[in-house]
Amino acid sequence: MKKQLINLNPVKDKVKEKLLEQYDTTLFMNTSKIELKLNIEDILNEYIEQQNITEPTIYITPNAYIKMRMLVDKCDKEVGWYGLVNQLPGLEASYIIEDIIVYPQKVTGSTVEQDDDKMFEFEMSLTTEQVNHKRFHGHSHVNMGTSPSGVDENFYQDLLAQVNDYFIITITNKRNEYTTRFYDVANNILYTDVPIHLIQEDGTLYLDWFEENKTEIKEPEILSHWSKKTSTKNKQESFFKGYEDKEDDDEDTFWDPYLYDWISRDEYKDIYGHEYNGCYDNWFSNRNKKGKNKNGKNKYK
Numbered sequence: 001m002k003k004q005l006i007n008l009n010p011v012k013d014k015v016k017e018k019l020l021e022q023y024d025t026t027l028f029m030n031t032s033k034i035e036l037k038l039n040i041e042d043i044l045n046e047y048i049e050q051q052n053i054t055e056p057t058i059y060i061t062p063n064a065y066i067k068m069r070m071l072v073d074k075c076d077k078e079v080g081w082y083g084l085v086n087q088l089p090g091l092e093a094s095y096i097i098e099d100i101i102v103y104p105q106k107v108t109g110s111t112v113e114q115d116d117d118k119m120f121e122f123e124m125s126l127t128t129e130q131v132n133h134k135r136f137h138g139h140s141h142v143n144m145g146t147s148p149s150g151v152d153e154n155f156y157q158d159l160l161a162q163v164n165d166y167f168i169i170t171i172t173n174k175r176n177e178y179t180t181r182f183y184d185v186a187n188n189i190l191y192t193d194v195p196i197h198l199i200q201e202d203g204t205l206y207l208d209w210f211e212e213n214k215t216e217i218k219e220p221e222i223l224s225h226w227s228k229k230t231s232t233k234n235k236q237e238s239f240f241k242g243y244e245d246k247e248d249d250d251e252d253t254f255w256d257p258y259l260y261d262w263i264s265r266d267e268y269k270d271i272y273g274h275e276y277n278g279c280y281d282n283w284f285s286n287r288n289k290k291g292k293n294k295n296g297k298n299k300y301k
Contacts, residue, residue, distance in 0.1 A: 001055060002192045003048050006160075006183060014043050048189060054093040056182045056191060058168060059199040067100040072140040072172055078112040080105055083136030084129075085168060095168070096199065097136050101126075111151070112139050135163065138170040146171040146179040160185060170196070 005011065015038065022036050060068075064083060071079050081100050088094040104118035126134070137159060139152075148156070148171060156169055163185055170180040182191040198206040253262045268276045 001194055003045075003055075004190050004192070005044055005048070006185065006188050006190050008040075010188065011040070011043050011047050014047075015040055018043065051187060051189070053184070053187050053189060056093045056095060056166075056184065056194065057091075058095050058097070058180070058182065058194060058196045059088075060097040060196050061099075061199060062201075064097045064100050065198055068138060068172075069176075071100075071102070072174060075107075075140065076142065077107040077109055078140050078142055079107055080112045080114075080137065080139035082134050083138065083168070084133040085135040086133060095135075095166070097168070097196070098133075101130065101134075109142060110144070135166060136168040136170075138172065141171055141173045143174055146173055146177050148179065156183075168194075 008015070018038055018040075019036055022038060023034070068081065068083075071081060079102075081102050083097045084099045084101065085095050085097050088096055103122050104115035106113050106115050123131075137156075148169075152171070159167055159169075160183055165186050167183045167185065168180070169183070170178055172178050178196065179192075180194045180196055182194045184191065200206060200209065253264050255261075256263045256268070263271075265276050
């Protein structure tokens with residue numbers, strides 16, 4: 001998460017001071033033009049740190065998340081929406097997006113604009129609670145990246161002019177990529193690259209649920225074709241790694257690491273051309289022999 005000021009008014013004097021220091025250190029003044037460049041990142045960071053403000057944490061309910069993804073996934077044009085946000089009681093700077101509402105709009109493959117002829121009627125249809133909590137706006141970039149365009153930036157400025165506390169902005173696409181901002185208007189701080197956490201009804205995160213259950217998800221240890229650069233020893237170790245003891249005590253069958261299956265002694269002799277002697281010391285050389293299966297075809301092809 002990155003931080004910057006929404007406007008630079010609080011640090012203007014500090015910026016001027018630094019520019020004057022740079023001007024005073026200029027050695028040659030007999031030119032008609034002087035270029036001064038100032039990196040104000042340190043000034044901004046110092047000012048923000050001095051405010052000692054808690055960074056925001058954003059959550060979203062399954063209801064709101066599903067509605068948002070449905071709009072993006074089902075629409076082949078850009079689409080926009082508002083969201084109803086509540087600040088979690090007792091948790092400083094924690095916000096939850098609880099529901100999604102769709103407003104009248106005109107869309108194309110690369111633009112979405114509010115339908116001004118119908119927006120007044122839409123606003124009048126909202127309840128007082130919806131108006132008070134309409135603190136989230138999102139829109140889809142369909143299959144494009146999620147960086148805001150110049151049109152998006154101008155629209156955001158119009159939205160910010162209507163609030164004095166906070167506003168959340170997100171852009172997403174069909175690849176489920178996100179660019180999310182949190183405008184802390186009250187403290188004049190813009191947070192970028194803000195994560196949104198999907199939350200369960202009991203207040204726990206779905207990500208925590210996944211971390212608890214992912215240990216049950218394992219890939220089977222199967223044999224794969226080996227690289228020509230792999231040594232014979234490594235090939236043997238790799239193939240025998242997939243071996244598991246058979247549950248019953250059938251002495252007439254045994255594990256064949258090349259076929260990755262249990263075979264009988266007769267099948268072994270038919271394939272490799274000699275009796276099974278209880279070891280695979282010469283297995284990698286024997287496998288190149290043209291042993292035939294019961295159908296008369298080469299077992300290795």
